[in-house]
Every structure is written in structure tokens, then in C-alpha cells.
């Protein structure tokens with residue numbers, strides 16, 4: 001029970017600004033104002049029947065604590081502009097020289113800025129025992145690549161977000177170093193798919209996470225991927 005609670009806090013913390021974890025980059029230690037208004041991972045009228053059904057099935061699995069529903073917001077990981085700025089200076093000093101700090105105030109999560117039902121609709125769940133993150137994803141009409149099909153970049157984005165979430169839950173502040181994707185079948189636009197990720201191993205600062213994208217009935221394997229994430233080291237000048 002303790003383990004599952006810790007995992008829940010860690011998971012939510014990872015997605016909501018690592019609250020409660022050490023924040024070596026933060027200049028201010030006062031309470032952070034809440035500005036995460038809406039949890040975008042909750043059902044919306046635009047969701048298809050399949051999406052809603054899978055959401056309900058996973059929420060049911062959450063009742064015994066084996067799975068955890070991960071909330072999702074459209075703002076970036078950090079709650080205060082000074083936290084974002086301090087984070088970048090601490091972890092990404094090279095990039096920080098090129099970043100316009102005023103524009104940072106407008107920063108939002110890439111996948112959460114389409115109108116409901118038109119872009120990325122998704123919800124993620126985490127199983128701590130199995131070290132799995134599952135994402136239920138419906139790619140809307142604005143994500144078209146080939147006619148009638150989901151754009152490969154949109155699939156890659158959601159794979160990165162899913163394996164990235166798994167890496168963040170495990171190790172906190174990480175970046176994608178390598179993402180290797182095999183597109184095996186086209187994903188029909190506006191269909192619901194399951195993105196299954198599995199944390200395979202951690203070696204020092206390296207996290208190896210594999211992933212596949214399947215149809216809801218699990219009969220079609222659309223995509224397979226492997227990834228490498230690196231835990232950021234504030235002592236290193238990346």
C-alpha cells in the first residue's frame with residue numbers, strides 16, 4: 001500500500017512539477033500558486049464510444065490500486081515562471097542562452113493545445129508493479145498524414161509522451177536520447193489505439209523503454225518502438 005501510494009505521488013508529482021521532490025533548480029521555496037485548471041485526461045463529449053469504454057475499463061482497474069490514472073494538463077511541467085527559468089539554467093545552460101524568457105510564459109504542452117476532438121485526445125494509466133504506462137489515444141482529424149491515416153509524427157509524438165511519462169515516473173528529470181520506431185501498419189485517422197510501454201531496464205542514468213501501438217481489439221500491431229532516456233545530471237553542461 002505504501003509502495004503504491006508513493007508511486008502515485010511520484011507519478012503525479014512528475015507530471016505536475018515534481019512537487020514534493022527535491023527541486024535543486026528552484027530559487028523560491030514558497031507555496032506554488034495553482035494554475036493547472038483542467039485535467040484534459042478526463043472524458044469529454046468529443047470522445048468516441050471506444051475511448052470512453054476503455055477509460056471506464058481502466059478506471060475500474062484503478063479501484064484496487066493496481067493501476068493509477070495519470071492526470072494531464074496543458075501547461076508545462078513547472079508551475080512558476082521562475083521555476084521554469086531556474087530549471088533551464090540548472091539543467092540546460094547551453095540552451096538557456098537561446099531561450100526568450102518572455103515567450104516561456106506562453107509555453108504550453110504541445111499535445112494539449114488543439115480544440116477538443118481535433119488533435120491529440122489521450123489518457124494514461126500507470127501500473128507500478130509491472131512498470132507499465134498505457135496510453136489510450138485517439139488521433140483527431142487535424143493529425144492526418146496520408147489521406148485517412150494518422151501522421152507518423154503524431155504517432156511518434158504520442159509514443160515519446162508515453163515512454164517519456166514512464167521514464168519520468170521512474171527517474172524524474174529525463175530527456176529522450178533515442179527513439180527508434182517501426183511503422184508496421186497505417187493507423188486509421190480518428191480510431192482509438194492503445195500505446196503500451198514497458199520499462200525494460202535502468203543502467204545508471206540510462207532508461208530503456210519499449211513500446212507498441214495496437215488496435216483496441218489487439219488484432220492489429222500498428223507500431224513498435226524502443227527508446228533510450230537519460231536522467232539529466234545538473235553537474236553536466238548539456
Ligand SMILES: CCCCCCCCCC(=O)SCCNC(=O)CCNC(=O)[C@H](O)C(C)(C)COP(=O)(O)OP(=O)(O)OC[C@H]1O[C@@H](n2cnc3c(N)ncnc32)[C@H](O)[C@@H]1OP(=O)(O)O
Nearest residue numbers: 109111160161164165175176177178206228230233236238
Ligand atoms: C505529455 C507529457 C509529456 C511528458 C513526457 C514528455 C517526453 C518528451 C521528452 C522529449 O521529447 S525530450 C526532447 C528531445 N530530446 C532532446 O532534445 C535531447 C537532446 N540530447 C541531449 O540533451 C543529450 O544528448 C542528453 C541529455 C540526452 C544526454 O547527454 P548527457 O551529456 O547527459 O549524456 P552522456 O553523453 O554523458 O551519455 C550518458 C550515457 O548515455 C549514452 N547515450 C547518450 N545519448 C545516447 C544515444 N543517443 N544513443 C545511445 N546512447 C546514448 C552515452 O553513451 C552514455 O553511456 P555510458 O554511460 O554507458 O557511457
